[in-house]
Amino acid sequence: MTVVGVRSEGLFVVARHLAAVAEDLRGEAEGVASALARCRSPGLLGGPGLLGGPAVLGSWVRVEAAALRVLGPAGLWGEALGLDALAVRLRLAARGYEEVERWAAAVLGGVRVGSDVAARGGLLTDGGAAVAVTPVVPSREVSPLTGPGDLVALGDGLDGGRVRVVELAAPGGGSAWVVAVPGTQEWSPRPGSDPFDLTSDVRAVTGDATLAAAGVAAALDVARGAGRGADDEPVLLVGHSQGGILAAALASDAGFRGRHRVTHVVTTGSPVAVFDLPASVRVLSVEHADDPVPTLDLSPNPATPSWLTVRVGEGPGVDVRRHALAEYLRTVRAAEDAPRGTVPGMGAWEASAGDFLHRPVRSVTEVVVERGWQNPRP
Template sequence: MSIEVHGGAGGMGARMQDLRSEAGLLDGLGDEVRRWSGAVAGTAIDGDVLEAAVLCPLEVAAVEGKVTAATVGPNGLLVVSTAFETTAVVLRASATTYEFVDQANERLMEALSNAAGFAVGLALPGLVLGGGLLALGGGLTLLATPGGPLLVAALVRNRDQLGALGMQALHDNPWLFEGLTRMAPGLIQGGTVSIGTLLGGPVGGLLLPFALSGGKWPTGDYEDAVAGLINAGGQFGLFDDAGKAGTVGEVEIPETARFQDPVTGEWIEVPYDADLHAPDSVEDIFLEQYDLYRDADPDNTGQVQIVTRTHPDGTVTHVVQIPGTEEWAPQRGDNPFDLTSNVHLMAGHDTLVAQQVQAAMRAAGIGPGEPVMLTGHSQGGIIAASLAADPDFRAQYDVQSVVTGGSPIARFDIPPSVQVLALEHDQDVVPMLDGRENVDRPNVVTIERDVDASELTVGTPYTGGRQDQLSPGPADAHDNRLYAETGALVDSSTDPGVQAWRADQEQFFSGDAEVTRWDVTRP
């Protein structure tokens, strides 16, 4: 198993920052050398030197020549200072040009992906209709041929194996998912235009997307595209996140915990080891994320875990652990960690679930000057990134770190003061949903792992040594136990960017720990 590290102390963004730092140093040297030049030039008009010119004109003339050469000559101080400052300008221009080209390429790729998706969306309804008729005709023809019914029966009988082969193919070719997710905003809009055209001609093709999206479509802007989807769903009673945040109450940590066997569906009870609730590594962070899931029974309303550490000098730090999506129905329910919150978060909206995380932090007594690390898997990571990008939230809490796994966070404008560690699996479609790569900055370390099918056996300390065999494909590549394994690779990494990140985060992984959990419900 291996990982790839992007960004951070060893990334291109850090090198761009180094270029600008060097430019600042050269600017300072240029100013200093210019001051030296002025001081040296001042000797030429010094009173003593001028008086000496009467008695020793030749000697003084030689001194004046040396002073002139040292200040404005070809190798003089003024020329040297100008060279320093010119180099500084070139370094700054190089960094700015690289970043401009990089951003322009990103915008071009988004535009091309949206255009391609729109074109596919326009053609999709016709392709589906024509393909369906073709499949029906082909199926009838096959049934009428000798041996055809046996072949159809064999395909039906082995449909699970065929599906597994399809998932294996997608697992082995994750670029298919990445291309599709980049095209998705345009594809949805193009499909809506096509359906509108089929129903009402050209006028319908223009009016349907505009009416469904509340005037947001057509658009090439990602947030507007998602906002239009929310508006379209709202016309059918979906994606409603209006109202007030619900209640928050502390959970008594039990002696035993229950989790559901993914194969049998049976609920299993195991001893609950409280010592495991104070993570001291990246691996532990995601084991705790799994723990939040395994404690969730069908009646659970979602829990936020807060680890408060007290250090020998009396200071305290906090790790806030936010779970991922637990309800996938598009209608709002009691559990705020749901699909509705997901789409609102990706549209850049303020959400009730984010408000309830803040309510849990207030209930836990987190003070305004106490360092905070926000962590989350999947939706939990989206919430963490959205809070870290919110200046009002940062005005209340000293957010110093964000750790995410399997979360699409590239579109959140997290400031340089917050250190970000983002874990992503190449076969996991969820981090691709924002259609953009994470930024390459000194404060953002992205860990990518290509998960081989042979690495899909996972277990945790919580399951008493029991191992689960995951299936190749996007769903199991998103499993937070698999992200815990990736976290272990991060913990042992010798990459300078990872090591620098870990050194900066030590305060969150050491000290006496107190763990609390908070139920969050909708009203």
Template sequence: MAGCPRSLRPVPVAFAGTADDPRPQLTRVGAAYLQALGAGIDAWGTTLTYGIWDVDLAGDGDPVVGAPIKADETVDGQEPVRALNSLRDVLRTVTDSYNTNDGLGKVAWYDRTEGYVRVTKVVPPNGGEPRMVVSIPGTQPWFPWDDLGNNHPADFIGDLVGAAGGRSTYSATVALAIDEAIATDPDLDSGTPILLAGHSLGGITAADLASDPEFLADHNITDVITAGSPIDNDRIDSRIHVLEVAHAGDAVPLLDFADLRVTLQPGPDIIPGMPFHVEFSSSGHAPEDLHTKITLPNPESEVEGREVFEILADNHDHFKYGNSVSAALSSHPELAEFEERLLREGYLNPLSEDPDAETKGSQPSYEVYDVPVGRR
């Protein structure tokens, strides 16, 4: 394929169902058709211009990663190291990854050329085996063509490829980013326990990696946390603990259609005032199932006089997911159980009341790497 315009390269299209249900899921079929349509427009436009203009609406490119950048307060635009004491802190690292994309990228959202995945190394108090928390942001640039400078893999094409059941370039770059962090830090190796945390497309990417036997053969993924992500079409390895959270009125997790509940009664969840009620499915998990699904109340926000899009954006906001999870701990025992297990496993560490804890070595230490990811 050397020398071939990216838009004329084969586009991976997945129509397959699953082992449990061989029928293709509606979301996967729809996303695959959109990919095929984009590829057709690419070929048509490129042919009409005799190859002068590569329209490139559907090409997902090849994964590229850069050298990890160690978090340092002196680096302009980079978020500082964050202590991990709670589930909210884990979700805050995903917000940090978004902010680092904005800070280190130093480009407008419509002209971003690369992104960043944040890897946090957690060293338990008084030494011990380290842990890795990999924080994966969601969709950032939405324009899928190179003429606007978009080589960021977390764009609309990444959404379509992931939704269609294929391996997106974004998933491939996150996998490479993890390997780069491991190669950079001598304390990390392929056996280091890893928690994947992602919002929106970042959650889709985490679920995709946790469903891939080849990736799992070389990486010790123990936990996945997703916020506002449609992941029910993925078949995550049954040995991995999964926490899936969604606001009741977040439309994005409904895109897999697996959790959609519609009743003909007024409800404020997605579109205030409309004569129907749409929400994410019920919470809970079976005792033998390691996949915990929690429906959270929508974040408090003013509805009067606001546009529907603004309300939808609030319900999908990554920062507000951290607040919602923290507020729901007392009312959702499954959340508290998941947080307690992460404390036992060493991903989280409770705050110490001892002012000399750090000098005594009884507090954990953290090192953070922001790994540049892109595509070509």
């Protein structure tokens, strides 16, 4: 798993690009000005040899006026100065963001050190444990998924360490797979049999491998079974809170992507900015501004073409009730039911997820993931 180190580099790259464009604009302006200067000939524009008389002179005056508009403050020179100013602001923002990143990295590093210390006392650790996955009878039927709201709703009823895997008929043949990952179910720092707990919260957000993530991967393997499905069949991971953290962690894991072609991730109320997801994975992250949980990683989600963040509300008020799955489900359904274009990027994201939406359901698999101790429990 790779945890993002610095995102401010992107701001510096954009700033350098803007400065280069500004320099190109100045070069174009100088070229136009030079060409006009060469055209100013006494034989053409003045004296007894004036060709064409006053008509030509009037036309030339209009040309120079147009050139002034092109080259002046509202033209190429002005555009170049504006880009220069924007580049300066981006560089300043990037430097400030570098400080925030260093601070965030230090905080997360401190959390990791603290959890390692706690592990010596048997707290916040998966040490000495192995993952166990037990298939169970699905607790609900699943209808064809019509939008992001139905994807988020798959997380309902995943108590007791359940993971739900839905197999869909892919448009071009074969199957597409949706894996619904549960959120935090146990809050004790002492790990128990249910791995979707505080231990996995802390370990996952600091970049460590977790048995919970291993259990999610095993659930998908169970659903696909021996000989069922191919490695190139698309996979979508969806999760609320810790479920989103684990979904992002798996999607950023090159080993997991080597066995499963993850194309989409949906997270709600999850701090996932620290995960380095490749551009081949289309991410939809939904956050409530008054929910403190999505900000626990101390970083904003990256603004890239492959990552859409829908942040609802203005904050900075805090209302822990807004973290509930039901609240996020209500928000996602409202966003997808809004007139097209109301939520920028939502329509494009839904279009990209065509392998999973409005497709016949072939099977639903549920497993219970447990943490079992191979050695005496810490």
